[in-house]
Amino acid sequence: MPKNTGLDLVKRVIYILIGSFIHAYGINALLIPHNLLTGGLTGIAMIMEYFLKLPISITVVLLNIPLFIAGYKMISKRFVYLSIVGILSLSFFLSLTKNWTLSIESPMVAAIYGGLLLGVGSGIIIKNRGSLGGTDIIAVIINKYFSVSIGVVTNLFNFLILAMAIFMFDIELAMYTMIAIFVSSKAIDALQEGFNHKKTIIIISDHSQEIAKELMEKVGRGVTFLEGEGAYTNTRKKLIYIVVRIMELSRVKDIVRAIDENAFLSIIDTKEVEGKGFDLGNLY
Numbered sequence: 001m002p003k004n005t006g007l008d009l010v011k012r013v014i015y016i017l018i019g020s021f022i023h024a025y026g027i028n029a030l031l032i033p034h035n036l037l038t039g040g041l042t043g044i045a046m047i048m049e050y051f052l053k054l055p056i057s058i059t060v061v062l063l064n065i066p067l068f069i070a071g072y073k074m075i076s077k078r079f080v081y082l083s084i085v086g087i088l089s090l091s092f093f094l095s096l097t098k099n100w101t102l103s104i105e106s107p108m109v110a111a112i113y114g115g116l117l118l119g120v121g122s123g124i125i126i127k128n129r130g131s132l133g134g135t136d137i138i139a140v141i142i143n144k145y146f147s148v149s150i151g152v153v154t155n156l157f158n159f160l161i162l163a164m165a166i167f168m169f170d171i172e173l174a175m176y177t178m179i180a181i182f183v184s185s186k187a188i189d190a191l192q193e194g195f196n197h198k199k200t201i202i203i204i205s206d207h208s209q210e211i212a213k214e215l216m217e218k219v220g221r222g223v224t225f226l227e228g229e230g231a232y233t234n235t236r237k238k239l240i241y242i243v244v245r246i247m248e249l250s251r252v253k254d255i256v257r258a259i260d261e262n263a264f265l266s267i268i269d270t271k272e273v274e275g276k277g278f279d280l281g282n283l284y
Contacts, residue, residue, distance in 0.1 A: 012128040016082060017089050019124030023132065024093035026117025027056070029100050034107040037165050037177045038118055038184065039158040041067075041134030042090075047164060057094040061087060064133035071137040075144065082130035083137065090132055107176045115180035119187025127191055198270040199249050203240035203256055204228065205263035212240055214255045219248055243273055 027038065027046070035050060037043040045059040064087050071080045104110045125132060139153035158181050165174040205211055212223045219242075226239040244252055249267070256263050 012082065012130065013085055015128045016086050016125050016130045019121040019128070019130075020086055020089035020132070021093045021097075021121070022124070023118050023121030024090055025097050025100060026114045026121065028094065028097045029102045030104065030110045030114030030117065031180060032056075033101050033104075034110045034176070035169060035173055036107065036111055036114065036180055037161055038115075039135070039154070039161055039181045040132075042132065043158075043161040043177075044164075047168065051168070055095070057091045057098075060094070060134075061091045064137075067133055067137045070141060074141050075137070079129065079131070079140070080137075082128070083133050086125050086130045087133040107173070108179070111176040111180040112183055115183030116187050118180070119184035120191065122184065123188040123191025126188065198243055198245055198273050200241070200243050200268040200270045201249075201252060202226075202266040202268075203242070203263055204237060204265075205240070205256070205260045206237070207260045207263075208238040208240055211256055211259050211263070214259065215240070215242060215252065218255060219244060219251055221248070243270060 027042070030036075031038060032046065032049075037046050041063045042056075042060055045054075045056045045063060048054045048059050049056045068080055068084060068087075071083065102110075104113070122132060126136075131137065135154055135157040138157070142148050142153050161181075162174050162178055165177045203211060208225065212225070215221060215223050221242055221244055224241040226241050227236065228239045229236050242252070253265070256265060
């Protein structure tokens with residue numbers, strides 16, 4: 001996205017609203033009907049609704065107020081502003097979708113699809129520099145001042161939620177809650193890293209120029225030459241460096257083998273690529 005422009009901010013707010021709606025719908029339609037939980041302060045708010053009948057849409061805001069104050073002072077104003085948009089819109093959509101339930105009898109299915117919706121919603125919000133408050137803010141503060149991994153802090157809070165689920169419900173429901181949290185985290189990772197996995201390929205061949213020409217013409221990807229030297233032979237060679245989408249991998253192999261069947265290929269998983277030719281479109 002462009003730098004801090006008004007249009008950029010509007011786009012981020014719109015996507016945060018979309019993410020909050022998806023997250024809220026996942027909670028009301030799939031998790032609450034089966035007494036399942038999610039991680040962080042939202043999970044605590046759900047426990048308070050189950051046992052104290054306090055509306056989750058209100059509790060989730062009240063629990064976050066002191067964290068927003070701390071985040072405003074210790075992180076950044078922009079992060080907190082977007083997080084406030086996230087948590088207030090989540091509260092609104094939790095109230096709006098309160099009676100929107102799906103007729104799913106299996107708690108396992110509800111946990112999987114509920115976790116998926118929560119992860120997609122959270123992933124969209126995080127991708128747009130916001131958060132749903134709660135443990136996100138705590139984790140960022142602890143990471144900033146004590147260099148403890150955000151993932152470690154989040155996992156500790158999720159472990160606490162699971163322990164409470166075992167104590168207050170039973171181990172079976174705690175297991176389904178764990179599944180929902182796991183699926184949610186994987187969905188968040190997928191949105192951050194992208195669905196279209198890429199491969200980085202390094203090619204060593206005596207026919208580098210010819211291979212590079214064919215790759216640029218037939219695959220349509222940019223190619224970079226790297227200077228290399230064999231440790232045993234001391235022979236200098238041009239190494240080919242190229243990043244392709246996974247569906248283009250077999251075509252690259254065919255091109256290389258057709259020119260030099262003795263070429264050496266090193267193929268590496270690449271989680272994220274930014275730049276020309278790898279635009280994710282208008283989603284973010």
